[in-house]
Amino acid sequence: MPDKSLAGEFIKGLWDENPIFRQLLGMCPTLAVTNALLNGLAMGLAVTFVLISSAVLVSLVRKLIPNQVRIASFILIIATFVTISDRFMAAFFPALSKSLGPYVPLIVVNCIILGRAEAFGSKNPIGRSLVDAMGMSLGFLFSLLLLSGVRELLGSGSLFGHRVLGAWFEPWVVMLLPPGAFLSLGILIAAALFVEAKLKKRRVL
Amino acid sequence: MSLPARMMTVLTAVSFLSASLLVGVNILTVDRIAANKQREIEAAITHVVPGTTASSKLYEEKGFAVYNGRDADGRLAGYAIQSSTGGFQDVILLLVGTDPEVSRIRRLVVLDQKETPGLGAKIVQEGAFLRFWEDRDCREPLTLRKPPVAEEELKPTEVNAVTGATISSEAVLAGVNGALTRFRQLRREGKLPAEDRNAR
Amino acid sequence: MNLLLLLVSAILINNFVLHYFLGICPFLGVSKKINASFSMGIAVTFVLTLTAVVSWAINHWLLIPFHLEYLQIVSFILVIASLVQLVEMFVRKTSPPLYQALGIYLPLITVNCSIMGLALLASLKEYGFLETVVFGIGAGSGFTLAIVLLAAVREQLELADIPKPFRGAPIALIVAGIIALAFLGFSGMIKP
Numbered sequence: 049m050p051d052k053s054l055a056g057e058f059i060k061g062l063w064d065e066n067p068i069f070r071q072l073l074g075m076c077p078t079l080a081v082t083n084a085l086l087n088g089l090a091m092g093l094a095v096t097f098v099l100i101s102s103a104v105l106v107s108l109v110r111k112l113i114p115n116q117v118r119i120a121s122f123i124l125i126i127a128t129f130v131t132i133s134d135r136f137m138a139a140f141f142p143a144l145s146k147s148l149g150p151y152v153p154l155i156v157v158n159c160i161i162l163g164r165a166e167a168f169g170s171k172n173p174i175g176r177s178l179v180d181a182m183g184m185s186l187g188f189l190f191s192l193l194l195l196s197g198v199r200e201l202l203g204s205g206s207l208f209g210h211r212v213l214g215a216w217f218e219p220w221v222v223m224l225l226p227p228g229a230f231l232s233l234g235i236l237i238a239a240a241l242f243v244e245a246k247l248k249k250r251r252v253l
Numbered sequence: 254m255s256l257p258a259r260m261m262t263v264l265t266a267v268s269f270l271s272a273s274l275l276v277g278v279n280i281l282t283v284d285r286i287a288a289n290k291q292r293e294i295e296a297a298i299t300h301v302v303p304g305t306t307a308s309s310k311l312y313e314e315k316g317f318a319v320y321n322g323r324d325a326d327g328r329l330a331g332y333a334i335q336s337s338t339g340g341f342q343d344v345i346l347l348l349v350g351t352d353p354e355v356s357r358i359r360r361l362v363v364l365d366q367k368e369t370p371g372l373g374a375k376i377v378q379e380g381a382f383l384r385f386w387e388d389r390d391c392r393e394p395l396t397l398r399k400p401p402v403a404e405e406e407l408k409p410t411e412v413n414a415v416t417g418a419t420i421s422s423e424a425v426l427a428g429v430n431g432a433l434t435r436f437r438q439l440r441r442e443g444k445l446p447a448e449d450r451n452a453r
Numbered sequence: 454m455n456l457l458l459l460l461v462s463a464i465l466i467n468n469f470v471l472h473y474f475l476g477i478c479p480f481l482g483v484s485k486k487i488n489a490s491f492s493m494g495i496a497v498t499f500v501l502t503l504t505a506v507v508s509w510a511i512n513h514w515l516l517i518p519f520h521l522e523y524l525q526i527v528s529f530i531l532v533i534a535s536l537v538q539l540v541e542m543f544v545r546k547t548s549p550p551l552y553q554a555l556g557i558y559l560p561l562i563t564v565n566c567s568i569m570g571l572a573l574l575a576s577l578k579e580y581g582f583l584e585t586v587v588f589g590i591g592a593g594s595g596f597t598l599a600i601v602l603l604a605a606v607r608e609q610l611e612l613a614d615i616p617k618p619f620r621g622a623p624i625a626l627i628v629a630g631i632i633a634l635a636f637l638g639f640s641g642m643i644k645p
Contacts, residue, residue, distance in 0.1 A: 072478075072481065072622055073478070075474070075477035075478060075481070076474050076475055076476075076477050076478075076566040076570075077474075079474040079477065080473070080474040112263065113263050113267075114256060114259050114260050114263060116256075116260060117260045117263055117264055119534070120264065120531070120534065121263065121264065121267045123530055123531065123534055124267050124268060124271050124527065124531070125267065125271070127271070127526050127527040127530050127531070128271040128274055128275060128527065130526055131275055131278070131523060131524075131525075131526045131527060132274070132275070132278050134526065135278050135279065135282045135286070135523060136278070136282065138282070138286050138289070139281075139282035139285040139286050139289070140285070142286075142289040142290075142293070149577075150570065150573040150574055150577055153525070153526045153569070153573050154475075154566055154569060154570055154573065156526055156530050156569065157530070157565070157566050157568075157569045158566075159478060203370070204370075219371065221369070221370050221371040221372070222634070224370045225369070225370070225633075225637065226471055226472050226474065226630075226633045226637075227630045227631070227633040227634040227637065228630070229474070229630075230626050230627065230629045230630030230633055231626070231627055231630035231631075233626050234619075234622070234623045234624065234625070234626030234627040234629075234630060235623070235627070237622055237623045237626065238616075238618040238619045238623035238624075239618070241617075241618040241623070242617075242618035245617065245618065271527065272524075275523060275524060275527065278523070279523045283523075315579070339458075339643060341640055341641045342466070342467070342640050342641075343467060344578075369640070420641045
């Protein structure tokens with residue numbers, strides 16, 4: 049694989065290897081908490097904290113951990129950071145913690161985090177791992193905000209809790225419910241693939 | 254160091270570090286989290302039993318709790334009964350405030366629910382549902398009035414249902430009636446502390 | 454009676470995949486063939502029920518008595534990882550053909566959100582022992598139902614002419630959305 053520049057490592061997480069739209073990882077929280085922009089933002093920030101902290105720590109200790117126990121160690125490290133973010137949120141943002149419910153603890157099984165630690169953090173120096181984690185987190189946050197924006201706008205006529213569509217708009221309640229989540233994500237991924245194909249055609253020509 | 258020994262050492266070291274970090278975080282956050290919970294329930298009690306300045310828990314069992322509310326002079330202002338009931342989608346948690354004689358409902362608030370947004374979820378709204386519960390006569394079991402009528406036409410033991418959310422409304426009704434029945438049963442059995450009976 | 458309602462609720466009304474969004478990765482990844490989906494469903498149900506028992510035990514005999522609730526996430530995930538490892542070794546020793554059939558699915562179950570999700574939800578709802586076990590069985594059965602339904606539709610879709618951007622995950626998600634819409638009809642089945 050060609051040696052990517054640090055900038056390249058960062059940018060790939062935003063589009064080419066976007067965790068949700070391209071790699072299809074971390075779907076569970078994506079579908080569950082994107083019924084409001086505030087929830088999507090909070091989840092994205094929590095995942096950013098855990099992803100960056102664990103990627104850096106795993107990269108720091110990667111030479112010390114024997115192969116056979118690496119998954120167990122990674123899981124322990126990730127679980128620790130997830131617990132920290134969960135407790136922090138419960139202490140300082142109780143209302144948000146309540147709306148996100150069990151999905152913050154579920155970050156520990158979010159494929160993105162273990163996947164990045166295994167595929168990247170354990171094989172690369174801190175600098176690269178940090179930048180990779182930052183890119184992935186931002187890509188994940190971006191996808192969450194996009195999906196939350198669509199769902200909240202169509203489902204409640206509001207953005208971040210403030211009503212933006214007038215009284216003429218009858219909210220599509222289904223958007224706030226599970227079916228709406230599935231449908232929106234499916235259409236967004238198709239749109240992303242469509243845009244990708246169009247861009248590729250233009251690059252070739 | 255042999256491989257098994259190295260594996261053990263590494264795992265122990267990671268576990269130890271993880272545990273220390275978590276214990277530290279717990280010490281920093283546990284008080285705040287408890288205080289948040291306390292504040293939440295106190296705010297709810299003050300809302301359903303107007304005039305409350307202090308409250309204490311009298312009884313608790315799974316899915317049910319009784320609190321008393323005392324006013325600034327230390328007199329009993331009323332009871333707040335917390336109960337849970339099965340709703341349309343999932344469990345509904347509610348808190349009903351009564352007067353000291355448990356003959357009238359002061360106010361009702363829904364603490365937690367997962368009903369359908371825009372329909373069943375209207376049970377948390379003052380205008381659509383909760384205001385009809387104010388000052389209801391609860392000596393007899395309450396009943397639902399559907400279709401809803403103007404507030405003046407409701408009998409003292411009647412409450413308007415939410416249009417399009419019959420099941421959620423009925424769930425709340427069952428929850429309130431059940432809570433009052435359980436409360437009276439506990440009182441008869443003497444399971445509620447008598448300390449507040451003298452505070453009048 | 455209460456347990457039966459809990460079972461029905463876990464399978465139909467609050468289906469683990471279509472309502473709680475737990476187990477989406479295998480739901481999308483394995484649902485191309487009905488047979489594979491069914492095997493995955495059985496494996497998941499087995500691990501879920503086992504996890505239900507063990508997580509309840511840890512919660513009630515270790516974490517709560519010693520006020521260690523904040524260690525819940527760490528202890529649950531470690532136990533689940535070990536449990537899946539044990540199940541894999543057990544299946545490999547006792548039934549090689551079964552191991553062949555389930556193949557790579559077993560290790561994947563560790564990061565299946567539904568296992569951790571079950572442990573967390575059962576703890577959140579403060580279920581008793583029997584309730585937790587029934588919840589586990591119901592969750593697994595609901596997962597199996599959902600994944601087999603999706604696989605049935607996807608097998609038919611193989612013969613359809615789907616626009617390029619929609620092939621694969623997008624159309625699977627849209628079909629899942631329609632199935633979820635149908636399942637919404639089960640709400641309110643249990644009268645208060």
